[in-house]
Amino acid sequence: MSATGSQASTAPSEPPLLGHEYDGIREYDNPLPGWWLWILGLSVLLAPFYVLWIHGGPDRSFLDEYRAEAAAVAKRRAEEALRHPVTDESLLTLTKDSASVQFGGNVFATKCVVCHGPEGQGKIGPNLTDTAWILGGSPTRIYETISGGGRLGKGMRAWGKEIGPAELRKVTAFVISLKGTQPKDPKAPEGELTDNTAPPK
């Protein structure tokens, strides 16, 4: 830049100066740079074509794009759910696998203790060690509550959006395993007494 600048000042073809001056400031009568005019012109001329394209055809609005995205994600989810069916039996079987329960306990320690306490004794949320359940105590009900969230305005958020189904089953197994433990400072029971977690006969 500085090289061209000093050339310009010494070049014989100094651009024409306009007659006026303000407090010593003069102005050159240089033409508009061609590239500048072209880009400005194109950005104006092409704009109507964009409007016609984006608003003139189907499947191009924000909402159309969103629906397509949502459908793709739902498809991936459905495929995943088929690979991991959830039943009372499969969940209770999982409670016997200590590695799975331990994995579930680790997730519990990071995400659940804030409301249910480190030993599941209850704090913001209900006590998980007793036999009272607000939204039902069967293994699938527990799974669904964790996945879909608690009561509107009172309950817990829907963890199914944040924890994948395989991990969610392990968390459920851990929660079932809490039943009957004797934590310090337990919160009083809430909900109905529904002890449905006994193994199937």
Added chain:
Amino acid sequence: MSPPATPSPGALERFSYDDAPVRAFLLATIVWGLVGMLVGLVIALQLANPAFNVLPELSFGRLRPLHTNAVIFAFAGNAFFTGCYYSMQRLLKAQTFSKKLSWIHFWGWQAIIASAAITLPLGFTQGKEYAELEWPIDIAITVIWILFAVNVFGTIYKRRERHLYVAIWFYIASIVTVAILHVFNNLVVPAGLFKSYSIYAGVQDAFMQWWYGHNAVAFFLTTPFLGLMYYFLPKAADRPVFSYKLSILHFWSLVFIYVWAGPHHLHYTALPEWASTLGMLFSIMLWMPSWGGMINGLLTLRGAWNKVTTDPVLKFFVVAITFYGMATFEGPLMSIKTVNALSHYTDWTIAHVHAGALGWVGFMTFGMAYWLMPRLFRTELWSTRLANAHFWIGTFGILLYIIAIYGAGLTQGLMWRAFDSTGRLVYPDFVETVTPLMPFYWARAIGGSLYIVGAVLCLANLVMTWRSAPPDQSPEVFEAPPMAALVIPAENPSPFRKGRPASTEPFFNLGRFAEASWHRVWEALPGRFTVFVVIAVVVASLFEIIPTFLIKSNVPTITTVKPYTPLELYGRDIYLAEGCYNCHSQMVRPLISETERYGEYSKPGEFVYDHPFQWGSRRIGPDLHRVGGKYSDLWHLEHLEAPAKVTPDSIMPIYKHLSTQRVDFEVIQARVDAMAMLGVPYGEAIKRAPEMAREQADLVARGLAGEIAPGDATRGEVIFERYRDKDVVALIAYLQRLGTDISKPVPTQTTTPGVHESTPRSEK
């Protein structure tokens, strides 16, 4: 320095310039600039570590508006006034219209800034970004701005220079447009001395706010400084301006096109999509008009680049103009919808703003300050070495700041939208996308600190130069002939004029237009010139405002959406006062990564009672539009009292004071009445708002007691008594209401086909 003697007949008039207010404005610029930047440093540290939130009045949500207002209106505002009062007199060859008005302007503006510095930490706010100041201060701003306009136009009236130079065009455009923007975005209904509600709601309020916000950037931070550039750069470089024609074309295209681009701040929101499209297209058109200023700046330096290596003033200008060019390229880029889907709500926006504020506005101001110092005090600059040191420290500071924050913005934006192969968010917990930003935030704080060190050096140089000023500061006397009569060339070159010679030459008119000599006539007629500027701005505004307000299908009615209860309204006011909107948006965009994280996307009809809207512009924390019902009341209580206990690594400030501060039930009636005046159908709340608020507060407090101590009636009673009249209960009531109306059942008896519309934005 002295005006050249013009060989014209008639007696020469003797006059001098009034530079005392210029000196005062310059000092105010640097001092307030330092204050604004220091507040910026504090809030930068608060993001890096929430422990820096020491008092409720000094927490992030209250200081961030103080930072933005201080740097925009105090630093940039005073800088504009400094340069305008100095250059205007010389470009017009006339003393300022009224010395008294100059001083009223000076002290009035400083008083406004001081009142902002007091009221914002106290939580008095309108809750709209860069328009936070409450209505009494807004009125004061209007009055002072009008006095400033009188002073400028008065000076133009008594000028000795027939034609207006390009710098004056930019000053005129800034002054009239800022007045229009300020008045129309701040129309409110007062509900107390320091409490008011925007007359617009929801979608319309969002539109007005970003018409204002975007054009405040244009006409408070861009056009004034382009005006300053057109004076101070050719003066400092001692070179003619590169192209007069470019000045004309880029001035008018900038003034006209800028106004349309506001909706690019609202892509993918509940704003109608046609407005979004206009915002994007006009932003792209704006690229070249903006670059016209950069070209005229940089190419004016042709032949003076050798001076740039030695003169700190030119160094500051070159870097400032370079940042201007960068930011005005980035702006159109970010306005492209798909780019915006990534950049919006992230630190990318913050980086963009600071490239403009620190680079363009800041360095233009410092360059101007160093050029003015020796001239204002008729002495040498105290230390050129110090000025050079300021330049290098400042430049390095800007680079460190913006590179770190671009990194933070991209990192977080990409984490928000990351999905795994099973169709789930990779980082579903919001805080997981916050903790990786901490190194960037520390780097930003260091970069910002360096910039502040530079500003301190500038203040030292200013004070020392002032002190070394010789005692005799009696104004210099100049001579010039009175203003010449208007001469319209016999063959009027205007392509607009009737009766011009007909021509068969193709593009004859276009050629004439490009010759630009028609513009000489406009420049000689300031009144007409100003009217044309106003027309350009107003016409461009109305093209978007009228459809936004009048077309009903823009905001389809949702029958289940009802006004906030009196307690929720009071809770909403707490949300505003605490500045929650500075970190939390209330606008779930129709993007799968957002609906997965937050819930159903936001519909325009959900915001019809939101005076003002609270969509936000940055997600330092998660979106809150669908937070209603997501957590229990007790979760909110514990989270507000100690966020990090509920969400480890949370950087949210502690709001324990809300659990001790009492609800002022008596003010609620006035607030409900003000909302009712705006057409919000309040029904029985118009008669008994405080009672209704108490009833609901009791209900919330009872619920909390039941959750904390189920089955323990005596302890429950204590808890109930503790919370039933506390602010936190009102805030929880508001938060639990957010975004829930849409999922409520439609009342059966009033269901008319076509009235209820749950997916409203599908109109084609």
